[in-house]
Amino acid sequence: MQLTRYTDYALRTLIQAALLPEGERLSVAEVTATYDISRSHVMKIVQRLGQLGYLRNIRGKGGGIELGMNPDEINIGKVVMDMEPNLQVIDCNSPYCRLQPACRLKGVLIEAMNAFVAVLESYTLADLLENKDELVQLLTFREAS
Amino acid sequence: MQLTRYTDYALRTLIQAALLPEGERLSVAEVTATYDISRSHVMKIVQRLGQLGYLRNIRGKGGGIELGMNPDEINIGKVVMDMEPNLQVIDCNSPYCRLQPACRLKGVLIEAMNAFVAVLESYTLADLLENKDELVQLLTFREAS
Numbered sequence A, B: 001m002q003l004t005r006y007t008d009y010a011l012r013t014l015i016q017a018a019l020l021p022e023g024e025r026l027s028v029a030e031v032t033a034t035y036d037i038s039r040s041h042v043m044k045i046v047q048r049l050g051q052l053g054y055l056r057n058i059r060g061k062g063g064g065i066e067l068g069m070n071p072d073e074i075n076i077g078k079v080v081m082d083m084e085p086n087l088q089v090i091d092c093n094s095p096y097c098r099l100q101p102a103c104r105l106k107g108v109l110i111e112a113m114n115a116f117v118a119v120l121e122s123y124t125l126a127d128l129l130e131n132k133d134e135l136v137q138l139l140t141f142r143e144a145s
Helices: A005-018 A028-035 A039-051 A076-083 A105-121 A125-129 A132-144 B005-018 B028-035 B039-051 B076-083 B105-121 B125-129 B132-144
Strands: A055-058 A064-067 B055-058 B064-067
Touching: A005 A028, A005 A039, A005 A055, A005 A064, A005 A076, A005 A125, A028 A039, A039 A055, A076 A105, A076 A125, A105 B105, A105 B125, A125 B105, B005 B028, B005 B039, B005 B055, B005 B064, B005 B076, B005 B125, B028 B039, B039 B055, B076 B105, B076 B125
Parallel strands: none
Antiparallel strands: A055 A064, B055 B064
């Protein structure tokens, strides 16, 4: 059971944007290079994160990507729910399960998924940046080498 | 984020086996027909559930599948952990994420997955069978129609 790469990369991109020095912006190419993700993936993710207000995508010279909200306003549970196409733990309709009308398993799985999301909802992007200096170091290390 | 079909079908198979009338056994063909799952899928799942002791697979005439433990000994969390190939919520190595050494996101995702599993661990197969009569009705309905 894994989150989609789409959600994974969205979280990575938000962390990278949050690590930018004051006033600087990120390019799609930088995200692509940092994580070895294809450009088309990053483009799609950045666009979606922009639509949702998590990122601001500024066009033209000096443009680029920056956070659209403060890190403490970006709730990790909300980002996951926004990005993940499906949080139903199993699909009772594919193939159709005829126990559905009386099935107790589904309720148990919903309860478990709610517990999963509740933990994520207790964190914001700011909580992931408490060791910001260390993270910045890891990003710049490769550029310097 | 979904469980694999492998785990989903394993849970369905265990429920079906638990609904058998006293002394009766289930065939692979019955599981296949009940849920419209391919025979090769069911064979693989039944074999694995047998290895793990959840099912007993009896060969020969009068043979078939039956539960290998009492329903209240079959823990849903344990079944999911046994069947699911991967409970790492994201894969930090594919593609490699260079924030890894200092990443706080990973810890948050592990905490969330632990909460997910903890809920499942609080249920046994017996808890899913409290409305056994209703479930049996749903299984026999199609055979009768």
